[in-house]
Amino acid sequence: MISLKVNLGERSYPICIGQGLLNRGELLTQYIPGNSALIVTNEVVAPLYLARVEAALHDIKFKTLVLPDGEQYKNQDTLNSIYDCLLTNRLDRNTTLIALGGGVIGDITGFAAASYQRGVHFIQIPTTLLAQVDSSVGGKTGINHPLGKNMIGAFYQPRTVIADTDTLNTLEDRELSAGIAEVIKYGLIRDLPFLEWLEKNMDKLLTRDPKALAFAIERSCRNKAEVVAADERESGQRALLNFGHTFGHAIETGMGYGNWLHGEAVASGMVMAARLSEILGWITADDVHRIIDLIERANLPVKAPAQMTPEKFLEIMSIDKKVSDGVLRLILLKAPGKSVFTQDYDKDSLITAIKASY
Numbered sequence: 001m002i003s004l005k006v007n008l009g010e011r012s013y014p015i016c017i018g019q020g021l022l023n024r025g026e027l028l029t030q031y032i033p034g035n036s037a038l039i040v041t042n043e044v045v046a047p048l049y050l051a052r053v054e055a056a057l058h059d060i061k062f063k064t065l066v067l068p069d070g071e072q073y074k075n076q077d078t079l080n081s082i083y084d085c086l087l088t089n090r091l092d093r094n095t096t097l098i099a100l101g102g103g104v105i106g107d108i109t110g111f112a113a114a115s116y117q118r119g120v121h122f123i124q125i126p127t128t129l130l131a132q133v134d135s136s137v138g139g140k141t142g143i144n145h146p147l148g149k150n151m152i153g154a155f156y157q158p159r160t161v162i163a164d165t166d167t168l169n170t171l172e173d174r175e176l177s178a179g180i181a182e183v184i185k186y187g188l189i190r191d192l193p194f195l196e197w198l199e200k201n202m203d204k205l206l207t208r209d210p211k212a213l214a215f216a217i218e219r220s221c222r223n224k225a226e227v228v229a230a231d232e233r234e235s236g237q238r239a240l241l242n243f244g245h246t247f248g249h250a251i252e253t254g255m256g257y258g259n260w261l262h263g264e265a266v267a268s269g270m271v272m273a274a275r276l277s278e279i280l281g282w283i284t285a286d287d288v289h290r291i292i293d294l295i296e297r298a299n300l301p302v303k304a305p306a307q308m309t310p311e312k313f314l315e316i317m318s319i320d321k322k323v324s325d326g327v328l329r330l331i332l333l334k335a336p337g338k339s340v341f342t343q344d345y346d347k348d349s350l351i352t353a354i355k356a357s358y
């Protein structure tokens, strides 16, 4: 097992990465301070992995809530169903919420934990590649609003993250690729050697070579943990982790939640951000081709959906969380492996970049 630490003072926590971790109940129970817990999972993950988590909790009074599956359920109604379950079962302030699933379950359960009785204990057991490399780490929690992705939420760190890489064996290929989008992101924004490793090892990731997957998860989590430790609440550097996301979130919102996977929308969005970086003269056309080539090899989209007109992109992007005093700041590339968070671009270039992306 590999264990990394997210350094956040008294809120520091470990990320455990390895095979068979769901069978090691003590990894979980040592982070449950009280005698009650609520496991939140969904109808796809429950039949696969719930029994093992429940078995680990044999000494603890626990309840289980199985939610419907899908991004379209990351909303206020589903959040309310978690509060209903907590209240009807009289689960108190010393309860631990355990998120078992992908990023949707992690985000919504984390927000329930952040807000229920002003905060209860929270543990992440991510079961998708995307959740193991990104969403379970760093404490961003929340739900979608019909007008904007992840618009309601809180920063709320888990007590531990347990990433059992065996769970990835049951993941659909399309979901594996969606996770690879966030892996590529780390290479592009801040880790050129990792980007080069990905160029050499993409086929191994796609065939789920356990060593390659373990390396990619560890390296991604190291990158994320460093950034989060330096800027937990996104006053600067953490924004870089949103490379491609402003375009991507617009695609998810505009296409209807669940139609494009988050990772797919991010992949397309990263190409759009790269194109704008090229138009501004910061990277070369060869750099853009290099990025497109890697993303295509991961079986991810490199074009914007035809249904999303440039006007629709601009309209949805104007309520992005990175808008400050009416100005949309974007994450752009100065080189492969080097990114900036900037408002130093002009609207015409942005429109040209969007138009070049179909």
Ligand code: NAD
Pocket (backbone or CB within 6 Å): 042, 044, 045, 048, 069, 070, 071, 074, 101, 102, 103, 104, 105, 107, 127, 128, 129, 130, 131, 134, 135, 136, 137, 138, 139, 140, 141, 150, 167, 168, 169, 170, 171, 172, 175, 178, 179, 262, 263
């Ligand atoms: P997801 O949670 O919808 O999971 C993808 C699909 O895989 C679902 O159908 C799920 O039921 C299924 N699944 C989960 N584990 C499985 C397994 N082991 N085997 C088989 N099927 C399995 O999607 P995701 O890609 O994990 O996460 C996307 C979400 O994460 C988005 O809502 C996005 O906004 C959010 N996100 C949050 C952060 C953050 O920092 N909090 C970062 C990135 C993304």
Ligand code: GLY
Pocket (backbone or CB within 6 Å): 134, 137, 138, 140, 238, 239, 241, 242
């Ligand atoms: N996924 C972006 C962040 O955690 O900041």
